[in-house]
Amino acid sequence: MYSAKEAAEITGLSTAALRYYENESLLPPIKRNDQRYRQYTDEDIEWIRMIQCMRMANIPIQSIKEYVSLLIQGGKTLEQRYEMVQEHIENIRGQIANLQKALTLTQSKLAFYEKILKEPLHQDITYAEEWKMFNHGGHV
């Protein structure tokens, strides 16, 4: 059993964020002691980690909420959850693809800068020319 503060330390979230998640029904209602203080179980911590994983994938709070709702309803919602997870995967793949594209372009930019730092040009390049230069293969 962990206090609010401990749960926050373990997960790296703030106590406020944990309460926010609970209010938004991303977490089940956390047990309280007779002082009405929250007592997070190991299962709660696992649960929080799952939410962190989903947040890491930029899944919106609302979608997590829907998923959690199905999960709590149990076995008969399995197919719906299966479909949601498939969509999440597609979404993550899309994000990765975008980032890869941006990474490639940004690396070209870096290479371009490295080249100029080594062999300085004796003439300034306009902003758009610079962009074109690495975006279209080094020719203005």
Add this chain to the structure above:
Amino acid sequence: MYSAKEAAEITGLSTAALRYYENESLLPPIKRNDQRYRQYTDEDIEWIRMIQCMRMANIPIQSIKEYVSLLIQGGKTLEQRYEMVQEHIENIRGQIANLQKALTLTQSKLAFYEKILKEPLHQDITYAEEWKMFNHGGHV
């Protein structure tokens, strides 16, 4: 030369977003015709595409602004820009790493669901158990 509407169509942004970028100095001041309407040049469009690339990498407006400011100042800011681009690359790599991690876990989840859909369990699993099951290798 493109009207506001055309520039919006070409880039996929809204005219409002284009004005917002201009106000925030992500774009240089766009030329106007004698009706005071904006006239986007091909260079402006290229410029916008660069911003879109940076936004795709989740680079905040403020950072783009700083980068653009250096770019407009020209050649003597090359090293600063070089460093910024390096940081952007590290940042993008970090984002990709996070997404890869989330993707792996989510794929495990999908595999877990597929298995259960084929060979149904005759007992419900609790939420945290389900998570543990795929997160820790299939054992509760």
Add this chain to the structure above:
DNA sequence: ATAAACTATAAAGCGCACTTCAAAGCAAGA
């Protein structure tokens, strides 16, 4: 007895990246 440390709640606030609104102007076509 008092202060320090932890907790609780509801409500308001915040930073970001836009979007929407309201009021106005110009220009071409019916």
Add this chain to the structure above:
DNA sequence: TCTTGCTTTGAAGTGCGCTTTATAGTTTAT
């Protein structure tokens, strides 16, 4: 002339994901 369509501006509004604030309660140490 009047409507339609495009544009302008500043200001206010929106949605998200929390954070901060204000107020209050309990327990432990000094």
